[in-house]
Amino acid sequence: MDNGLISLEKLSLGSIGRVKELITEGVARRRMLDLGLIHDTIIKPLMKSPAGDPIAYEIRGAVIALRSEEASKILVEKAQLN
Amino acid sequence: MGLTVQSTGTGALKEMFEVELVSPDDIVVALAGNPNTGKSTVFNSLTGLNQHTGNWPGKTVSNAQGKFSHGNKGYVLVDLPGTYSLLANSVEEQVARDFICFGKPHATVVVTDATCLERNLNLVLQIMEITNKVVVCVNLMDEANRKKIKIDLIKLSDLLGVPVVGTTARSGKGLNELKDMVEKVAGGKINPTPMQVNYDEILMNAIEEVEPYIQDLVGDQLNSKWIALRLIDGDKPLLVSMDEFLNIKISDDKTLLSKLENAHIELEEDKIYLEDLRDRIVSNIVKTAEDISSEIVSLDNKSNQLDRKIDRVLTSKTLGIPIMIALLGLVFWLTIEGANFPSAILAKGLFWIEDQLTVFFVWLLTPMWIHDILVLGMFRTLAWVISVMLPPMAIFFPLFTLLEDLGYLPRIAFNLDHFFKKACAHGKQALTMCMGFGCNAAGVIACRIIDSPRERLIATISNNFVPCNGRFPTLIALASIFIAGAAGAFSSVAATFSVSAVIVLGVILTLFISKLLSKTILKGLPSSFTLELPPYRRPQIGRIIVRSIFDRTLFVLGRAVAVAAPAGLVIWLMANITVADASMLTHCAQFLDPFAHLIGLDGYILMAFILGLPANEIVIPILIMSYMSTGSMLELSSLSEMKQLFVSNGWTWLTAVCMMLFSLNHWPCATTLWTIHKETKSWKWTWISFLVPTVTGIVVCFIVAQGARFLF
DSSP states (O other), X not given: OTTSEEEGGGSOTTOEEEEEEEOXXXXXXXXXXXXXXXXXXXXXXXXXXXXXXXXXXXXXXXXXXXXXXXXXXXXXXXXXXX | OOXXXXXXTHHHHHGGGOOOXXXXXXXXXXXXXXXXSSHHHHHHHHHOOOOOXXXXXXXXXXOEEEEEEETTEEEEEEEOOOOSOOSOSSHHHHHHHHHHHHSOOSEEEEEEEGGGHHHHHHHHHHHXXXXXXXXXXXXXXXXXXXXXXXXXXXXXXXXXXXXXXXXXXXXXXXXXXXXXXXXXXXXXXXXXXXXXXXXXXXXXXXXXXXXXXXXXXXXXXXXXXXXXXXXXXXXXXXXXXXXXXHOOOOTTOHHHHHHHHHHHHHHHHTTOOHHHHHHHHHHHHHHHHHHHHHHHEEOOTTTTHHHHHHHHHHTOTTTHHHHHXXXXXXXXXHHHHHHHHHHHHHHHHHHHHHHXXXXXHHHHTOOHHHHIIIIIIIIHHHHHHHHHHHHHHXXXXXXXXXXXXXXXXXXXXXXXXXXXXXXXXXXXXXHHHHHHHHOHHHHHHHXXXXXXXXXXXXXXXXXXXXXXXXXXXXHHHHIIIIIGGGGGGGHHHHHHHHHHHHHHHHHHHHHHHHHHHHHTTTOOXXXXXXXXXXXOOXXXXXXXXXXXXXXXXXXXXXXXXXXXXXXXXXHHHHHHOEETTEEHHHHHXXXXXXXXXXTTOOHXXXXXXXXXXXXXXXXXXXXXXXXXXXXXXXXXXXXXXXXXXXXHTTOOHHHHHHXXXXXXXXXXXXXXXXXXHHHHOOHHHHHHHHHHHHHHHHHHHHHXXXXXXXXX
């Protein structure tokens, strides 16, 4: 995307993303918020399942697997490792 | 088609409000917490009950209440559904919220996971908005220690303004302190003043618009500020609950509605619309949790490295699925190999008892037919069921529980999710299938963890394609005598291989049927899927053995025995009551024979399956009894005698294969059907759950039988 945001499933393993936008509404959005995915939350792709989808992410200390359908609705900015 | 939330679960959850008090002085304590924080373990340790535990989110699917006493007072502990939040996104959340809000518990214990505290604090903060009578239980302290995660509990208590107790529930550590704290909070000796979420100014202004009026309506019994915010956020279920539990008609209160309207107008002036509002509320809660967590938790960077390393192997592209199948094979190999010897000993012992019984009956001078019914009919069936079932179960259940406690099951769901997505089904269906290995009725109940009613029905209908523990003995026995028999020294390997193959076939059929259902009577797209992969936990071997033997093995065996004894009686009668020079059993078998032959079976086998409806465990005993002209079983001290009996009744390898396939695919047992009806509250779906595996079984067996006959 033009503003430097990429959808989460495109973030490569080992890199770190910062959540900037959720492009979903209603219950699906609420569930993501419940996972703690608010603005600026750090999210780390940890591992892919054997078929490459879903992918497990580290979110606020928990490991959560998301299907590509869900991950594509989370826009992140690639963050620097520190 | 009546797929409403009401028809599939709320009823069961509402039962929770009927708290049974022994005396009016009993103290009611609600137990809340995120899924998989060890809430069930805390519940069990406090009450001495045996709620199912395991390391995967959502395994507690039924609501439980238990009692304990402490300091000469009686307590009733109500286990609420595990939730991440209380913002009423699901029925579970609504029920948990309603109970804390309107169920008037004297205290609420929030169980949190010490290894993942930040996320757990979300729920703590939300509960503290509703009630001040909160005790926070930071559980799994041992796991946190192991991972070098340090938590300052005293500071946490200071920050939150409520008592905090650190526990390791599975070893009982800290539970007395927890009880003391509950006593103090419930009895008013401590009156916690919980911190409140720092909502930003814009939200505070909106709250002030509505709060005074709500204060007038509800008085001090509820936190009016919290209600104001929930209502501004458009929480309609809360309005309905307030009507119901407070007996005030608030949902169509004109003044309230106009005040809410004003608050919305004000927010819109600040460019905040309803969707943004929820974002803001949650963000405020999450940020508050983050702030607290950063002050009290100190993490070692390497804390979770071992978990990640294990995960990378267990879910790797090349090894993930092979390891899964290898583990499955290993479990079966250990079960088959390990069960041989104890089975033989048990059989010997039980048939020795039979001889003594015969001597005893002869001494009593009882008529021969009474002896035959009781000893040859009932006792022999029982003996067979026990000697064949007990050893494999006593090995299989602990092994399975070990995998469950380690946290491997969610990894299976993670590995397989892609296939379930392709089948338009839910990834958590893999978890319900795992439960089905133990018992399909338990698997059907576990389907409650799937939110989408469509996907839950798919999981329910197809659960029977996983062979339950009652069907393993059939599969294992047939594989051992007909397939492994030819393999010589590698017989247990060959048996393992064929049983594993049957299970893999079951998984493939599950996916195929799920897809078929998704394209026909249960049309729809996959719903959203998020699955938590919990940290691996060190299992407690001793506890696993005790628990799986007493809670599972003896329970399943007890049920089998309860069914097998009367079934033995019925079969004996059918085999011994003669109508027109043949027994009733023979008449029925002859009637079924032509059809059974088409699908590679014979009339007796098909009848054994039909008579085995109450429980799959008794199919083989019924079959053996039927083959005996006298209607009572041989003393089958070894499997080779069983093979002789079958071969002399015209069996070939094809009969064995078809029977294994039909065992995998046929109607669910009566208990499972009853459970499906209870869960779906619909005869239609119960019938469909009956028909789908049955038709599949007939089709599969027909193809195999006809194909084999054509080829060979």
